[in-house]
Amino acid sequence: MTLAPILVLAAALFSMGIYGLLARRNAVMVLLAVELMLNAVNINLVAFEAAIRDSLATGQIFAIFVITVAAAEVGIGLAIVLMIFRNRHSANLDDFATMSG
Amino acid sequence: MNQMLFRFAEEAPEFSTGGAMQEWAWLILVVPFVAVAGIVFFGKRMKYQGAELAVGMMAFVFVYGLILWIQTMTDHVVYQNSIVIARVSDTLVFEWGWVVDGLSSMMYFLVGTVGLLVFIYAVGYMRGDVRYTWFFASFSLFAGAMLVLVAAPNLAQLIVGWELVGVASYLLISHYWEEKENSSAGMKAFFTNKVADVGLIIGAIALSGAVGSFRIDDILDAATHGDGSMNAPLFGSTVAIAGALLLFFGAMGKSAQFPLHIWLPDAMAGPTPVSALMHAATMVTAGIYLMARMFPLYQTMAQDARPWMIGIGAATLALTGLLALVQDDIKKVLAYSTVSQLGYMMTAVAAGGYTAGLFHLFTHGFFKALLFLGAGSVIHSVHSNNMSDMGGLRKSMPVTFWTFVIGSGALAGIFPLSGFFSKDEILATFSHEGYALVLSIGIAGAFVTAFYMTRTVALTFFGTYKGEGHPHESERLMTVPLIVLAVLAAVAGFVNWPGVFTGFTEWVGTVAFAPLGDYHPESLDLALAATGMGAALLGIAAGWLLYGKDKDTQQARDRFWIPGLYHAFEAKYWLDDVALGLVGVVKGPLARFVDWTNTNLIDAVVNAVGISTRWLGQLVYGAFDQGGIDHAIDAAAAGTGAAGGALQKLQTGRIQQYAGAFVVGAVVLVVGFVIFTN
Numbered sequence: 001m002t003l004a005p006i007l008v009l010a011a012a013l014f015s016m017g018i019y020g021l022l023a024r025r026n027a028v029m030v031l032l033a034v035e036l037m038l039n040a041v042n043i044n045l046v047a048f049e050a051a052i053r054d055s056l057a058t059g060q061i062f063a064i065f066v067i068t069v070a071a072a073e074v075g076i077g078l079a080i081v082l083m084i085f086r087n088r089h090s091a092n093l094d095d096f097a098t099m100s101g
Numbered sequence: 102m103n104q105m106l107f108r109f110a111e112e113a114p115e116f117s118t119g120g121a122m123q124e125w126a127w128l129i130l131v132v133p134f135v136a137v138a139g140i141v142f143f144g145k146r147m148k149y150q151g152a153e154l155a156v157g158m159m160a161f162v163f164v165y166g167l168i169l170w171i172q173t174m175t176d177h178v179v180y181q182n183s184i185v186i187a188r189v190s191d192t193l194v195f196e197w198g199w200v201v202d203g204l205s206s207m208m209y210f211l212v213g214t215v216g217l218l219v220f221i222y223a224v225g226y227m228r229g230d231v232r233y234t235w236f237f238a239s240f241s242l243f244a245g246a247m248l249v250l251v252a253a254p255n256l257a258q259l260i261v262g263w264e265l266v267g268v269a270s271y272l273l274i275s276h277y278w279e280e281k282e283n284s285s286a287g288m289k290a291f292f293t294n295k296v297a298d299v300g301l302i303i304g305a306i307a308l309s310g311a312v313g314s315f316r317i318d319d320i321l322d323a324a325t326h327g328d329g330s331m332n333a334p335l336f337g338s339t340v341a342i343a344g345a346l347l348l349f350f351g352a353m354g355k356s357a358q359f360p361l362h363i364w365l366p367d368a369m370a371g372p373t374p375v376s377a378l379m380h381a382a383t384m385v386t387a388g389i390y391l392m393a394r395m396f397p398l399y400q401t402m403a404q405d406a407r408p409w410m411i412g413i414g415a416a417t418l419a420l421t422g423l424l425a426l427v428q429d430d431i432k433k434v435l436a437y438s439t440v441s442q443l444g445y446m447m448t449a450v451a452a453g454g455y456t457a458g459l460f461h462l463f464t465h466g467f468f469k470a471l472l473f474l475g476a477g478s479v480i481h482s483v484h485s486n487n488m489s490d491m492g493g494l495r496k497s498m499p500v501t502f503w504t505f506v507i508g509s510g511a512l513a514g515i516f517p518l519s520g521f522f523s524k525d526e527i528l529a530t531f532s533h534e535g536y537a538l539v540l541s542i543g544i545a546g547a548f549v550t551a552f553y554m555t556r557t558v559a560l561t562f563f564g565t566y567k568g569e570g571h572p573h574e575s576e577r578l579m580t581v582p583l584i585v586l587a588v589l590a591a592v593a594g595f596v597n598w599p600g601v602f603t604g605f606t607e608w609v610g611t612v613a614f615a616p617l618g619d620y621h622p623e624s625l626d627l628a629l630a631a632t633g634m635g636a637a638l639l640g641i642a643a644g645w646l647l648y649g650k651d652k653d654t655q656q657a658r659d660r661f662w663i664p665g666l667y668h669a670f671e672a673k674y675w676l677d678d679v680a681l682g683l684v685g686v687v688k689g690p691l692a693r694f695v696d697w698t699n700t701n702l703i704d705a706v707v708n709a710v711g712i713s714t715r716w717l718g719q720l721v722y723g724a725f726d727q728g729g730i731d732h733a734i735d736a737a738a739a740g741t742g743a744a745g746g747a748l749q750k751l752q753t754g755r756i757q758q759y760a761g762a763f764v765v766g767a768v769v770l771v772v773g774f775v776i777f778t779n
Contacts, residue, residue, distance in 0.1 A: 022761050030757075093757060100754030 006047040014040035119180035133245025144234035155237040163213030170210040199252040203611030208251040215382040218582035223374035225578030243269035247383040255315035256305040274371040286370035293364040297354020304347025311336040345403030356388025359417040369432040373477030381470035410451035418444030422549040423718035454530030455619035464519035468511035468590035475505035482572040488560040490568035504587040513551035519594030551640025559648040600624030647711040
């Protein structure tokens, strides 16, 4: 099995993630974009692990860690977005520039 | 762990290693911090709001310090113990330890005595303060930090104590932070000290790195055994001189040497007990202590550093004493006086007078604490710091007045008060080491010191009362420490009377590395002592002539003020009487001549001396201190502020702009990586 198509897929996913992160204004969509990027990384981890036939299965284990962290992150992220939405009635990131110096 | 280490120089093998008191001396370092924690957490619920813990702690330090010092006197104990905290390499080890030798015992005793009296005084002085409990917590921290510094057997622990002293001083100086000036004064003190601390830290790293040990003993060992010692190949004279000068730079900040003295007068914004402790025992003595602790280094490998130190010390002595002449704030007079006296100590230590500098530190601790507490007692009663609001207080505040006079006399160096002996020893050191210019500056400094102290006493306690309300003597809680300190200020000089009893020399010489080349006179040099004392008396006379002319209290002043000398110098009234009598009897040219001499020559000389001294003081204060140094500091602060304002614009608060910058950075890194690895 060749590695290249899988890496291209991961790179495409990652680029979509970056686009979403930078271009979307809705906080929920930005969180989704971050998830996309994390999963692109997961694909890379698993693909490389399969390619070098790592007997310790490091890549898969690492991918599971990333998924766990991502779950925690999205949990906290959504909670924050929810609280902001309740207080400000908006999920638009441009409205939250209160930390401006 | 807990390894014992005793190191002695070959010259002094007769020291004993101490016993249980020395082994348990770590209590001196721990008890103050336990007291701080106790006051912070439980202080408000206690009967005296935490003050009893603070005073009890200081009483413990006093008793323990006294015992340790007595043991030093009788048994010549040099004890050192360290506990390993962390290992950097085989030799470079972070340790926490305590030293009990002549030098540190003297400091324990000084901090304990002055501290206990000042703490008791503060119980009365601070009563009713908004942050009474918090004050005693920071005050205890201040004393505890100084003890950590003094006990340090290695430079790392010394820096920890040094910085803690800085933090505590910041808290205490800006104690009344409701007014902007006071919090600014705290920051000024902190930042000025921080500038100097950079020197201390770099110097400590340089010396410790080259020698391969943080231990002061090891550094002094390498220094006294010269270049290219087997165990310290990196330690050459360049490193030694650079390190020594950097340590001195650190000492310049804490010990307020010109031009880093600027923080000390502003530090008067804090409560008066803070000023008293800061000027007498804890903060400003740290620099002198460090120089004394490292004395063998400056006498051996870093000898070339000494001219700089003498120059700066002498400049401090000469310039800041003059500033005291033009101050209206009584505490600022005392503050500039402290700076000037620190100049004496620093110059003395740099010139090779280890004992002389420490002796002056010792006596100065007592009389300067006394003067500050006396000033505090006056301020407490008049509700103003300015001498233009005081006057005539000697009747309403007799105890404060007499103790203040004793303190002023000691500061001016009047025999047999303590300042006379210590100042004379310093002058003898300058004379013996051949620093003629510094000696003359020292004698001139004695004149100026006596001059401004006379002015202060005259303006505060003589003449008519110019303030509001009815001043009254302070409560017993405040006057008793004054009396005890006055006794100490009067008699402390007798512990080192050349030719009669020189115990102090022996006691502070009880250190692991004997203070090489330290000069201590065998007997009192009468000519020099007379010169120094003469300068002081001349200063008192000149000050009195200029500031003491307040007719309505003339009689009381005549009774009090050193009658013979006073009359001789108060030539105007005396010669007036003679001249009038002669005019009445002979009406001849002689009478007119005497009258003419009196009004034109003698007065003119006295006035010219006074006015030119005052003018010089004003010039130095305005041009140097306020104009030059303060502006430079202000400009540096404004520059920092402007840079902050410019960088502020980057802080947009838009998270996606941050993410964009992040992505661009990552892309640049990746592209760079690809380009440079292929």
